[in-house]
Amino acid sequence: MEKTLTLLGERSAEVFLKDYWQKRPLLIQNAIPGFQCPITPDELAGLACEDDVESRLIQEHSGPSPWSVEHGPLDENRFSDLPETHWTLLVQECNRYVPELAALLKQFNFIPHWRVDDVMASYAPAQGSVGPHTDQYDVFLLQAFGTRRWQISQAPVTPDNQLPGLDLCIMREFIAEQEWLLQPGDMLYLPPGVAHHGVAQEDCITLSIGFRAPSHAEIITSFSDFMAEQLDASQRYSDPHLILQKDAAEISPAALKQVRDIIHSTLADDAAITQWFGQYITEAKSTQPHTVENEPLSLQQFLQHYKQAGTLFRNEDLRFAYSAPSPSESATLYIDGHCFALNSEVAFAATLLCNHDELNYPQMQTLLNQPAFANLLHTLYNLSYVYFEDA
Ligand code: SIN
Numbered sequence: 001m002e003k004t005l006t007l008l009g010e011r012s013a014e015v016f017l018k019d020y021w022q023k024r025p026l027l028i029q030n031a032i033p034g035f036q037c038p039i040t041p042d043e044l045a046g047l048a049c050e051d052d053v054e055s056r057l058i059q060e061h062s063g064p065s066p067w068s069v070e071h072g073p074l075d076e077n078r079f080s081d082l083p084e085t086h087w088t089l090l091v092q093e094c095n096r097y098v099p100e101l102a103a104l105l106k107q108f109n110f111i112p113h114w115r116v117d118d119v120m121a122s123y124a125p126a127q128g129s130v131g132p133h134t135d136q137y138d139v140f141l142l143q144a145f146g147t148r149r150w151q152i153s154q155a156p157v158t159p160d161n162q163l164p165g166l167d168l169c170i171m172r173e174f175i176a177e178q179e180w181l182l183q184p185g186d187m188l189y190l191p192p193g194v195a196h197h198g199v200a201q202e203d204c205i206t207l208s209i210g211f212r213a214p215s216h217a218e219i220i221t222s223f224s225d226f227m228a229e230q231l232d233a234s235q236r237y238s239d240p241h242l243i244l245q246k247d248a249a250e251i252s253p254a255a256l257k258q259v260r261d262i263i264h265s266t267l268a269d270d271a272a273i274t275q276w277f278g279q280y281i282t283e284a285k286s287t288q289p290h291t292v293e294n295e296p297l298s299l300q301q302f303l304q305h306y307k308q309a310g311t312l313f314r315n316e317d318l319r320f321a322y323s324a325p326s327p328s329e330s331a332t333l334y335i336d337g338h339c340f341a342l343n344s345e346v347a348f349a350a351t352l353l354c355n356h357d358e359l360n361y362p363q364m365q366t367l368l369n370q371p372a373f374a375n376l377l378h379t380l381y382n383l384s385y386v387y388f389e390d391a
C-alpha cells in the first residue's frame with residue numbers, strides 16, 4: 001500500500017482507515033488538484049432519458065408538500081419544463097458510461113474493490129438539493145463542477161425526524177454543526193448515518209463514490225438460498241428412533257435438537273460461505289445487458305487473435321474479485337457471479353486479472369506457454385469476460 005495518496009491529502013491510507021473510515025467525516029480540500037469534470041450536464045440529462053439507466057429527478061417546492069421525486073427514464077422534454085432553480089438530477093452507475101469515472105474508482109484502491117458500489121453523478125442548478133438526509137453507506141462526495149455548500153450534523157437522527165410519505169429519507173429538522181463550500185477537486189468523506197445537506201451555489205455537478213455493505217438479512221437470505229439449491233430434496237427430517245411421548249402435542253427437545261443440527265451443519269460450511277460470498281458480491285448490480293459479446297473461438301484461434309490484437313481488455317462492466325486461502329497453492333477467481341477454481345499452477349492469474357484491465361500480449365507471451373493459463377484466458381474470452389478491441 002502506498003504511503004501517501006494525493007486523494008487523501010497528507011494522510012496515508014492506513015491513517016485514513018484507522019481514524020476516519022466508518023468513524024468520522026473528513027473534508028479533503030484539493031483532493032484531486034485541477035479536477036476536470038468528465039461529464040457535462042447535457043450528457044447527464046441524456047443518460048437520464050435512457051431506459052436502462054437508473055436516474056431520479058428531485059424537486060423542492062414551496063407549499064405543503066415541499067419535495068417530489070420522479071424516477072427515470074425521463075422524457076427529453078421534461079428538462080425544458082423545469083424551473084431555473086431548486087432541482088437535482090441524480091444518475092447512478094456513471095462509472096459504466098464514462099470511462100474517466102471508471103478510472104477515477106482506481107484512486108479508491110485503499111478500500112477493497114468489492115466494497116465499491118458505484119459513482120453517482122448529480123447535476124443541480126443554483127439552490128438545487130436533495131434535502132438534508134442520512135445514507136446507510138459510506139460515501140466520498142467529490143465536487144466536480146461549480147460550488148456546493150455542504151452542511152453536516154453528527155447528532156443521532158431519530159426515526160420520527162423524517163418527512164412522511166416520500167420516496168426519499170429527507171429529515172424534518174436539520175441543525176448544521178459544520179459547513180464548507182466545496183470547489184472542484186474538493187472531497188468530503190462521510191461515514192454511514194451522518195446527516196448531510198448539500199446545496200448548489202450555482203450550476204454544479206457532484207460525484208458520489210458510494211460503497212456497499214450487504215445487510216445481515218441479505219447475507220442470510222442469499223446464503224441460505226445458495227445452500228438450499230445444493231441440497232437434495234430426499235434429505236429430510238427422519239426419526240426412526242422415535243419413542244412414545246407423554247404428550248403428542250409437545251415438540252420434543254430431541255426433535256428440536258435434530259432441526260438445530262440440520263441448520264447448524266448446513267450453514268457452518270466455511271468453503272461454501274467463501275464460494276457463495278465471492279459469487280454474490282461480484283454479481284451485476286443492474287440487469288442491463290453486457291456490452292461485450294464475443295464469437296466463441298477455439299484455443300488456437302484465440303491465441304492467434306491475441307497475438308494479432310496485442311492487448312486483451314477486461315470487460316469493465318463486470319466485477320472481478322478473488323479469494324485465496326493460501327495464495328501460493330490455490331485461488332478462486334470470481335467474475336460476475338461465477339467462480340473459477342485456480343490450482344497452484346495458475347493461482348497467480350487471480351491477482352493478475354483482478355488488478356489489470358489490460359493484458360499486453362508481449363508481457364503475457366511466456367505465461368501463455370502454460371496451458372492452464374492459456375486455457376483460462378480462452379475460457380474467459382468465450383464467456384465475454386475479456387475482449388479484443390477490434391472484435
Ligand atoms: C447530491 O449529489 O446532491 C446528493 C448526494 C448525497 O447526498 O448523497
Ligand code: CO
Nearest residue numbers: 133134135196
Ligand atoms: Co447523501
